[in-house]
Amino acid sequence: MKKVILSMFFVSSLFSFAQNDNKLSKIEKKEGWKLLFDGKTSKGWKLMFKNEFPSEVWKVQNGELVVTKGDGGESTKGGDIVTIKKYNNFELTLEAKLTEGANSGVKYFVDPMQPKLDAGTSVKGLEFQLLDDDKHPDAKKGKDGNRTIGSLYDLIPADSTKKPAQIGSWNKVRIVSLDNKIEHWLNGQKVVEYIRKSDKFKELIAQSKYKDIPNFGMCEEGYILLQDHGDEVHFKNIKIRELSKK
Numbered sequence: 226m227k228k229v230i231l232s233m234f235f236v237s238s239l240f241s242f243a244q245n246d247n248k249l250s251k252i253e254k255k256e257g258w259k260l261l262f263d264g265k266t267s268k269g270w271k272l273m274f275k276n277e278f279p280s281e282v283w284k285v286q287n288g289e290l291v292v293t294k295g296d297g298g299e300s301t302k303g304g305d306i307v308t309i310k311k312y313n314n315f316e317l318t319l320e321a322k323l324t325e326g327a328n329s330g331v332k333y334f335v336d337p338m339q340p341k342l343d344a345g346t347s348v349k350g351l352e353f354q355l356l357d358d359d360k361h362p363d364a365k366k367g368k369d370g371n372r373t374i375g376s377l378y379d380l381i382p383a384d385s386t387k388k389p390a391q392i393g394s395w396n397k398v399r400i401v402s403l404d405n406k407i408e409h410w411l412n413g414q415k416v417v418e419y420i421r422k423s424d425k426f427k428e429l430i431a432q433s434k435y436k437d438i439p440n441f442g443m444c445e446e447g448y449i450l451l452q453d454h455g456d457e458v459h460f461k462n463i464k465i466r467e468l469s470k471k
Contacts, residue, residue, distance in 0.1 A: 320460065322460075
């Protein structure tokens with residue numbers, strides 16, 4: 226079992242999505258994959274601090290989980306949605322489609338003990354950035370491109386050779402967390418790798434917008450979060466499997 230997990234962790238060629246949207250193949254079921262979105266309902270997702278799904282902005286349509294266009298602000302209307310369960314060692318895959326100028330993100334190790342810093346801002350967590358790098362101004366902020374698509378937001382820039390899908394097409398997102406070793410994959414390419422809780426990681430936090438948040442990114446387990454940043458973004462094929470420790 227361990228050998229299978231490690232090969233999936235390091236070999237991108239073994240990573241693929243099922244041909245049928247929002248379904249698990251027999252092999253995926255055997256490997257322990259679970260659907261986080263069934264393509265028909267919002268089951269499995271809720272607001273961060275409420276046991277209910279948002280009544281506005283988010284919707285399920287055409288087999289996709291969609292956050293619709295708002296005012297461009299962070300969680301000012303519908304709000305971020307999170308998984309019902311918390312995760313530690315996991316492999317998460319999904320597809321995300323951006324609209325022109327859109328900003329969003331997939332956050333993980335989201336800690337409910339670190340709530341919003343200000344009214345209307347998103348709950349904090351380690352973030353796989355989803356962004357229209359050409360049209361959204363956030364791409365030029367931060368440091369060395371650490372707010373562009375695929376990056377660990379405001380901390381580590383994605384590999385400069387990354388190949389995002391064209392706006393309006395699907396990006397394949399993969400996040401792997403195994404014993405605090407984290408990887409970001411974009412369209413089959415590893416674009417970020419780091420060791421959570423390491424001295425280097427702590428140094429990055431100290432130089433970032435998260436510097437004043439105690440123990441940011443350090444929780445033992447946390448929620449998976451899809452961000453409402455006021456822009457239209459589509460998600461599908463959201464799958465996760467929990468990994469065994471080495």
